[in-house]
Amino acid sequence: MKFDLNNKVALVTGASRGIGREIAITLAEAGAFVIVNYCGSKEKADEVVDTIKANGGDAVAMQCNVADFASTEEMINSILSEYGKVDILVNNAGITKDNLMIKMSVDDFDDVLSTNLNGTFHTIKLLYRNFMKLRAGKIINISSVSGVMGNAGQANYSASKAGVIGLTKAVARELAGRNICVNAIAPGFVETDMTGKMPEAVLEKAKEMIPLGKLGQTKDIANLALFLASDEANYITGQIINVDGGMAM
Numbered sequence: 318m319k320f321d322l323n324n325k326v327a328l329v330t331g332a333s334r335g336i337g338r339e340i341a342i343t344l345a346e347a348g349a350f351v352i353v354n355y356c357g358s359k360e361k362a363d364e365v366v367d368t369i370k371a372n373g374g375d376a377v378a379m380q381c382n383v384a385d386f387a388s389t390e391e392m393i394n395s396i397l398s399e400y401g402k403v404d405i406l407v408n409n410a411g412i413t414k415d416n417l418m419i420k421m422s423v424d425d426f427d428d429v430l431s432t433n434l435n436g437t438f439h440t441i442k443l444l445y446r447n448f449m450k451l452r453a454g455k456i457i458n459i460s461s462v463s464g465v466m467g468n469a470g471q472a473n474y475s476a477s478k479a480g481v482i483g484l485t486k487a488v489a490r491e492l493a494g495r496n497i498c499v500n501a502i503a504p505g506f507v508e509t510d511m512t513g514k515m516p517e518a519v520l521e522k523a524k525e526m527i528p529l530g531k532l533g534q535t536k537d538i539a540n541l542a543l544f545l546a547s548d549e550a551n552y553i554t555g556q557i558i559n560v561d562g563g564m565a566m
């Protein structure tokens with residue numbers, strides 16, 4: 318099946334690296350004009366835009382720290398004034414600051430919540446009227462298997478990703494009457510910089526918990542994001558879909 322996102326404008330947060338990068342490239346391949354948001358990695362975001370253009374698509378890089386409401390507002394305002402609308406919002410920006418509860422600082426708890434959960438709230442809030450006016454659109458939030466199952470050493474991260482699940486369901490109910498679909502993807506362990514920071518022993522142990530016996534690839538997540546962004550998924554809303562090699566079943 319070929320998914321058609323021509324004439325759609327997509328905003329992918331945290332698209333300079335990893336899963337967000339792959340989602341940006343995949344949505345652009347289907348015809349969407351993609352805003353490649355990044356926080357600090359300008360060169361990497363520019364590389365994503367270059368890759369999209371080399372593939373025959375179109376995209377632009379835009380900096381903003383989604384944890385900061387004012388910075389996010391500035392980015393959304395400039396997107397709406399330059400491109401008129403956002404049809405597809407992918408809330409992918411995320412960080413980890415892992416530690417056991419006993420050693421976790423208040424700052425590390427707050428930082429992870431601010432980016433992963435508040436950041437998702439900020440973009441949805443700022444694009445709420447845009448979606449209401451369009452009477453169509455797709456919001457895809459990237460949660461995590463950690464938010465579904467909990468994970469020792471990730472109290473901050475698990476809480477933020479469980480929060481994203483609640484937020485997804487609440488907003489899905491609010492916006493369903495306007496034909497807007499809001500879903501979350503809960504990836505398991507995916508090979509990116511984020512999992513690259515984890516000790517090899519932890520990753521080996523993780524593999525033992527994955528029925529399919531291997532880590533996921535960014536494309537595994539991007540393929541589902543593409544489907545959820547397309548018209549083929551118009552009757553799916555309020556769902557949390559695991560892409561985790563069977564880990565959370």
Ligand code: NAP
Pocket residue numbers: 330331332333334335336337354355356357358359381382383384408409410411412432436459460461462503504505506507508509510511512
């Ligand atoms: P990654 O490789 O570490 O990339 C993170 C991305 O988020 C980067 O593009 C980064 O931009 C951006 N970002 C971080 N803080 C930001 C902020 N405050 N504002 C805007 N952008 C920000 O991570 P990943 O593994 O691809 O993860 C992507 C998403 O999937 C995250 O939400 C993560 O929690 C979730 N996830 C990942 C896994 C996994 O195994 N990898 C599993 C489950 C869920 P800069 O480089 O510009 O700072």
